[in-house]
Amino acid sequence: MNIANWLHSAAQRWPERPALFEGQKQLADYQMFAANVRGLAYQLIHEHGVGPGDRVALFMKNCCEYLELMYAVWWIGAVTVPINCKLHRSEAGWIADNAQARVIFTDDGQVFAPGELSDDCREQAGRGRVVEHVGAALAMPYTCDADRLAWLFYTSGTTGRSKGVMLSHGNLVAMSLCYPLDVDAVSGSEAVVYAAPMSHGAGLYNFIHVRCGARHVVPDSRGFKAEEVFELASGLGEVSLFAAPTMVKRMVEQARLTGYGGEGIKTIVYGGAPMYLADLQDAVATFGPRLVQIYGQGESPMTISALPREVIADRQHPDWTRIASSVGLVHACVDVRIVDADLRPLAAGQPGQIVVRGPTVMHGYWRNQAASRETLVDGWLLTGDIGYFDAHGYLTLTDRCKDVIISGGSNVYPREVEEVLALHPDVFEVCVVGEADAEWGESVVAFVVARDERLLDEQALTAWFTARMASFKKPKKYVFRTELPKNSYGKVLKTELRHWLKEATSTAAIV
Numbered sequence: 001m002n003i004a005n006w007l008h009s010a011a012q013r014w015p016e017r018p019a020l021f022e023g024q025k026q027l028a029d030y031q032m033f034a035a036n037v038r039g040l041a042y043q044l045i046h047e048h049g050v051g052p053g054d055r056v057a058l059f060m061k062n063c064c065e066y067l068e069l070m071y072a073v074w075w076i077g078a079v080t081v082p083i084n085c086k087l088h089r090s091e092a093g094w095i096a097d098n099a100q101a102r103v104i105f106t107d108d109g110q111v112f113a114p115g116e117l118s119d120d121c122r123e124q125a126g127r128g129r130v131v132e133h134v135g136a137a138l139a140m141p142y143t144c145d146a147d148r149l150a151w152l153f154y155t156s157g158t159t160g161r162s163k164g165v166m167l168s169h170g171n172l173v174a175m176s177l178c179y180p181l182d183v184d185a186v187s188g189s190e191a192v193v194y195a196a197p198m199s200h201g202a203g204l205y206n207f208i209h210v211r212c213g214a215r216h217v218v219p220d221s222r223g224f225k226a227e228e229v230f231e232l233a234s235g236l237g238e239v240s241l242f243a244a245p246t247m248v249k250r251m252v253e254q255a256r257l258t259g260y261g262g263e264g265i266k267t268i269v270y271g272g273a274p275m276y277l278a279d280l281q282d283a284v285a286t287f288g289p290r291l292v293q294i295y296g297q298g299e300s301p302m303t304i305s306a307l308p309r310e311v312i313a314d315r316q317h318p319d320w321t322r323i324a325s326s327v328g329l330v331h332a333c334v335d336v337r338i339v340d341a342d343l344r345p346l347a348a349g350q351p352g353q354i355v356v357r358g359p360t361v362m363h364g365y366w367r368n369q370a371a372s373r374e375t376l377v378d379g380w381l382l383t384g385d386i387g388y389f390d391a392h393g394y395l396t397l398t399d400r401c402k403d404v405i406i407s408g409g410s411n412v413y414p415r416e417v418e419e420v421l422a423l424h425p426d427v428f429e430v431c432v433v434g435e436a437d438a439e440w441g442e443s444v445v446a447f448v449v450a451r452d453e454r455l456l457d458e459q460a461l462t463a464w465f466t467a468r469m470a471s472f473k474k475p476k477k478y479v480f481r482t483e484l485p486k487n488s489y490g491k492v493l494k495t496e497l498r499h500w501l502k503e504a505t506s507t508a509a510i511v
């Protein structure tokens with residue numbers, strides 16, 4: 001089963017439905033979308049010699065051609081390798097090389113200097129190409145098994161070197177079928193806005209929206225600007241988008257400035273990183289019942305658990321605080337278990353590693369058997385996340401395995417320390433990491449961005465914290481920053497903060 005069948009069938013059923021938009025301007029209906037895809041597919045075969053199973057990399061900012069190119073690649077049974085457009089070209093070159101891509105599409109075809117790509121990989125302009133329609137040629141997508149590789153998903157690298165997650169057509173189909181069941185029903189009158197990079201989570205929303213014949217909208221800025229999203233929503237209506245928690249926070253700040261209340265937005269799906277309760281409260285107060293949370297990872301994309309909109313919006317529920325801090329209920333198509341260090345299942349309420357099995361789970365890491373063996377054990381994906389189930393089936397993440405701080409023999413989960421500090425009215429953002437400590441093994445360090453630096457100091461935060469949480473979890477040190485380092489998906493780069501701490505300590509020792 002080739003996922004490109006979904007485009008083929010949408011174009012047959014609804015040839016004149018609006019499909020691709022740049023801002024509020026329509027560029028193509030479904031008939032033209034599919035015709036462009038077939039034209040590009042033809043070029044891939046005849047100009048670039050791409051065949052079934054070959055890899056084609058995309059190193060471009062969001063644009064409508066991004067979707068056309070991806071579908072062209074799948075149409076002929078080849079594999080897309082979407083690369084985060086914010087990477088340095090040497091990193092993108094590394095990925096193209098690792099994936100042994102035959103072609104790499106960039107905006108203008110002029111990103112790489114001669115010799116920067118391997119000899120077998122050609123750079124091509126992905127935008128502004130003249131696509132000839134090819135009549136009856138390539139009338140149907142290439143027929144393939146569900147197991148065939150479709151998308152090499154290079155992880156965002158918050159935990160070290162990027163690895164190519166192998167996702168098959170079957171993975172993408174299973175993920176997309178679960179979406180209307182467990183996240184948000186979709187209909188053809190809706191629009192999906194790509195405000196986060198299409199190379200990552202946001203790009204995965206295209207499938208179900210293609211399947212339902214909905215509109216696909218790339219903002220004119222080709223990135224994320226809260227006010228632009230609001231304008232698009234007001235102009236186009238029935239808009240859904242994926243937004244990392246940091247993006248939701250910016251949308252709330254902007255909405256508060258202008259008095260915007262979510263008009264035209266149907267759904268904001270958030271996930272990919274923890275959303276602090278204080279921020280979620282603000283978001284619900286501002287946007288009402290428009291938020292849905294998903295928890296997944298590249299290795300089981302979008303699909304481990306979801307927290308439904310009605311649960312998030314039900315602020316009157318006596319247990320709201322606890323449930324809203326969870327990542328919700330397990331998706332229909334996967335098994336999720338909590339296991340101990342020997343991979344033995346644990347009972348409800350006991351924290352351990354989250355493991356997942358099912359049709360959305362990746363087939364392994366590209367050309368990296370050692371990492372595949374470590375991560376896929378007896379068919380279970382070891383997520384590296386720690387969490388627990390409550391008696392009603394809500395899953396709460398406490399942290400990633402390697403983020404746990406062990407201080408004086410006690411485990412401290414950065415997430416819970418962050419939750420408490422984030423509630424302080426003068427704290428804008430916070431991130432907690434562990435630092436080597438001669439006495440305690442590790443100690444807790446909080447990086448804090450204040451709303452107003454003049455109003456916040458260490459003493460105030462310590463008082464706030466000790467009034468709310470066990471003192472062994474208390475940050476031993478506060479580092480005030482004007483901003484936190486983030487990757488292009490808005491995740492705080494904890495590795496960078498840890499590195500900074502190490503450097504700062506060794507410099508202090510020399511002085």
Ligand code: AMP
Pocket residue numbers: 155156157270271272273274275293294295296297298299327383384385397400
């Ligand atoms: P990535 O593969 O880059 O998408 O990163 C996936 C990781 O992000 C997961 O393993 C979690 O640690 C984290 N993550 C994803 N969704 C959520 C969520 N809803 N809440 C908290 N953390 C999340």
